[in-house]
Amino acid sequence: MxxxxxxxxxxxxxxxxxxxxxxxxxxxxxxxxxxxxxxxxxxxxxxxxxxxxxxxxxxxxxxxxxxxxxxxxxxxxxxxxxxxxxxxxxxxxxxxxxxxxxxxxxxxxxxYSPDRIKKPLKRKPGTKRGDEQWEEISWEQALDEIAEKYQQLLADYGPESQFYAYATGVIAGTVSGSYYGGALQRLLKKMGGFLSYYGDYSTGGITEAMRVTLGGYIDSNSTDDLVNSKLYVLWGHSPMETKMCGGSEAFYAQKLIRDTNVRTIVVDPRHSDSVQLMADEHVALKPGTDAALIAGIAHVLISEDLHEQEFLDEYCVGFDESTLPEGAPENSSYRAYVMGDGPDGIEKTPEWASSVTGTPVDTIVKFARELGNNKPSMIHQGWGAQRCANGENQSRAIITLNAMLGNVGLPGGGAGTYPGSSAVTINSAFDADPNPVTKKISHFTWPDAIDHGAEMKGEDGVRDWDEDGNPIWDPQLEVPIKAIWAYGSNTLINQHSDINGTKELLRDDSKCELIVLCDNQMTSSAKFADYVLPGTSNAEEGDVVQQGLAANMGYSIVATKAIDPLYESKTIYEICTELARRLGIEEEFTEGKTQEDWARQIIEDSREANPGMPGYDELQEMGVWKVDNGARVALREFREDPEANPLDTPSGKIEIYSAEVARKAEEWNLPDGDVVTALPEQINTWEDFEAAKTNSEFPLQMISYHFKGRTHSSYGNVPWLKQAHRQVIWINPVDAKPRGIENGDEVIVYNGRGQTKVEAKVTPRIFPGVTTLPEGAWYNPDKDGVDQGGGPNVLTKYHPTALAKSNPQYTNLVEVKKA
Structure with a gap:
């Protein structure tokens, strides 16, 4: 049979x-x-x-x-x-x-999921995106029609009209990669380029914070360097949930804490699994108040002379009046802000910080003294704090605190950013071509670029660079987005804010005229495409796999095709080759190479940078090659000789006060409620803890977190994982009781943007007045539009952050009621 x-x-x-x-x-x-x-x-x-x-x-x-x-x-x-x-x-x-x-x-x-996309699909004429009305068509028809429409849009609007959607579903691939590089980006580059993005949904706020403060994306010391630390702080970071594989922090951070007995403190609004399994102490606070907590800590450090003044004088700009850049106003230093001499006149005492954060005064003082008396300390900043509407300042504040402690460039210290690793270097000629379109938008603002792209300029997040690589101050888009290319991406709907608003924008195909999506699962984003192409799983193709976070260990993997492609699925390399043939650039795209040929070349080209790295055939046989590259000590060279090794900031130093941000604060016309500040100040924003006090309709803050049962939305449809890790919303007993909510009840979480149905977990592990709902659950609306999947993005607001234009998906106000 x-x-x-x-x-x-x-x-x-x-x-x-x-x-x-x-x-x-x-x-x-x-x-x-x-x-x-x-x-x-x-x-x-x-x-x-x-x-x-x-x-x-x-x-x-x-x-x-x-x-x-x-x-x-x-x-x-x-x-x-x-x-x-x-x-x-x-x-x-x-x-x-x-x-x-x-x-x-x-x-x-x-x-083998029933959600596998089996054949090429085309949206039926006369239907709207999201109606799920499809025609099964042949590959020949799909690729012919896509190529024809693509060429028409290129002719009418140019390559700037083509947007490559943020995609991390195949992030670890090289030829098959979906993030930086990969086959689809290579094809679009060969055709004149595409509109790209800066930042990402994971790190948009901290990336901008690092750029203006440190000059670029700089990860901190690797975790194995804990052997040299006197105190370990995980700030908004929960590796026991986000990095829980055996080769990442869930393994080695636990082992190092056990072996070194280093005291460990976790700062988080949630009593996370990392608090339970790793911490000696949990410092809890309201979401969006990290900069206030740090200002209170800084007040103690300054008052008790526990900060590293010599380091701040030599390596930093703007901590004191004497190191402010030329033209900065008087009393605009961070010291002045903390000690009450700044424009607001408020002394940021621990008592003030406590009134903002909800953290007890004694806890703030004790934490500050522990930091001041245990140097070097390793502060690993996760990506939770920066995902708020004021996330850039929260992240900048953590980096500033780390500088005050003099941890930068030292073994046992770090940059105050995300944990780094000593990785294997992969050199990919496949991705060597630059994108001819140099303009970029924020990863988050593509809906604006669809709706009114030709009106967007610098203050809206458009960035561009001249031929020498210097940033252009106020660039502007020439055309709106007319086509979206999505590969291994679920950000069009599931992972983006305000799902209901985004749906309405995408349903209007007079704006964005073409959406092509390639995936192996029928995601919610796929349902809003014009053409859905069945891609392979990684079991159905081979590639070079780029490593992840592994402390001092570098590693590389050659993945081998295990089974034939299922149904009518094709690899992205094959799909792009077929499109290139129709576009008349097949030879330029493939250079006469198969996907395996490219993988072999990538390994060969990478061997020089990685002594001892085996050749392709040997690595394919052994599967994974590992090498001890030693601990990463971030900014060691800068610490040793700042003049010979300056940072890529205007001053070459750590810029606690940013003249660039000060100029933007003066010149940008921002929406009401949006503020950018030259210093990492505490900023009140829309739908934050302060707004919750006066919002009787939606009085609860809602944040999210990364969930053990999924990686964003990947694996979100796996029955085993859905049973093992149920989607629930955490609510504190003091908030549940007056609402008549008991543990295990079905509840509706709602605000003016949408509703989602989910099980309640009544627990003191979440700060009073705050709820938390894991991100990534698959959007599944009923006939009334109520999401039955329990996802948070029907509730999150589409309002890019003021400085980075990033996703503020941890700044929301909601109400919860029994279903």
Whole structure:
């Protein structure tokens, strides 16, 4: 018996039944993994898996958790029958195992998901995007029509009208990559380029904070350097949820804390899993008040002479009046702001900070003294604080605190930013071409560029550079976005703010005239495309996999194709090659190479930068190559000789006071409620803790967090993970009781933008007045428009942050009621 699964792809009944078995058996998995939210730090069991497997090949989990775990696919009867973890290395940091978390281990349920896109789809004429009215068409028709429409839009509007959507579903791929580089971006570059973006949904605020303060994106010391630290602070960072694979922080941070006995403090509005499993103390605060907490800490440090004045004098701009840049107003230093000599006249005492943050005065003073008396301290700043409407200032404040402590450039210290690692360098000639379109918009403002792109300029987030690489002060877009290319992306709907508003914009195809999406799952974003192309899973193609966060260990993986493409799916390289043929640039695009040829060249080109790196064939056989590159110490050269190794800021120093931001504050015409400040001040914004006090209709703050059951929305449709990690909204008992809400109740979370239905978790682990709903749940509206998936983005506001024009998805006011 055979079962049709595509026009020219058939599967035996035996294989089909194995696929069906893969989708079942969830109770057994949940029984074994319900208490395994993240890997432990003990010795893994030695196992070779199925003895009757026909082959075992190396691959990896390619999604955007930051880890990039190796996987071993065991193949039988043409199907992936079992997924095994990395079995190389040991428990010694620098050559440690990289066992995948339950997400990667459940990848078979993604490969064989009923949500797989099986054939090319075209939106039926006369229907609206999102109506889910499709015609199944041939690849030839799909590619012919896409190429024709693309060429017409290029002729009418130019390459600036073509937008490559933010996409991290295949972030770890190289030829198949969806983030920086990859086949689709290469194709668009060869055709004259595309409108790109700066920043991203993960790091938009902190990226801008680092740029204006440190001169660019600079990760901090790697976590293995904790052996030199006297205090460890995780600020808005929960690696036990976000980096929970065995090769990332969930493994080595726990091990280092245990081995060094370093005191660990977590700053977070939530009593997160990292607080439970890693911390000696939890400093809780209201969302959006981190800069106020730091100002209160700074007041103690200054008053008790616990800051590093010599470091601030030599390496920083704007902490004191004497180091302000020329033209800065009097009393505009950070010291003046903290001590009450600045324009607002408010002394930022611990008592003041407590009134803003809700953190007890004694806790603030104690925390400040611990920081001041335990140097160097390692402050690892996560990406939670910067995802608020005032996120740039929150992130800048944390970097400023780190500078006050003199931690910069020292073993055991760091830059006060996200944890870094000592990575393997991958040199990809495949991605070497520059984008001919130099203008960029924020990753978050593409709806504005669709709606009124030709009106957007510098104060709206448009950026451009001259031929020498110097930024142009007030660039402007010439045309709106007329086409969106989305590959491995769910940001058109699911991951973007204000889903209901975004839907209405995308439904108007007179604005954006073409949306092409390639994926292997029918996501909510796919439902708003004009053409949906079935892409392969990583089990169905080979590539060079770029590593994730692994402390002092660099590693590289060669992934091998395990099974033939399912249904009518094609690799993105094959799709782009076919499009290139229709566009008359096939030879220029492929250079006569197959995808494997490119992968071989990438490994060969990378060997010179990585001594000891094996060749392609050897690496393919061994699967993963690991090398101890030593601890990363961020800005070591700058600390040793700041004149010979200046930062890429105007002064070459750490700019606590930013003259660039001061100029923008004077010249930009910002929407009401938006403020940018030269210093990392506490800023009140729309729908923040202060607004909640007077909003009787929506009095609760709502933040989000990254969830163990998903990586953003990837794996969000896997039944095993949905059972093991239920979507719930946390609400404090003091907020639940007057609403008659008990633990486990179904509730409706709502505001003026939308409604979502979800289970309530009544817990003191969230700050009173605050709720938290994990991001990434798949949008699933009922006939009345109420999201049944429990996702937060029907509630979040589309309002780009003032400075970075980033996503403020942790600044929201809501109400909660029993369903």
């Amino acid at each position: 055979t079962i049709e699964v595509g026009a020219d792809r058939k599967v035996s009944r035996r294989s089909f039944m194995k696929w069906s078995g893969i989708a079942g058996g969830s109770a057994a998995l949940v029984a074994t993994t319900a208490h395994l939210g993240m890997p432990g730090i003990g010795t893994a069991a030695n196992s070779d898996g199925m003895l009757d497997a026909e082959q075992t090949v190396w691959s990896a989990c390619l999604v955007n958790c930051g880890a990039r775990c190796p996987l071993r696919f065991q193949v039988k009867d043409g199907t992936v029958a079992r997924v095994l973890p990395d079995n190389t290395g040991g428990d010694e940091i620098g050559n440690h195992r990289i066992p995948a978390c339950p997400r990667g281990r459940s990848i078979r349920q993604r490969i």
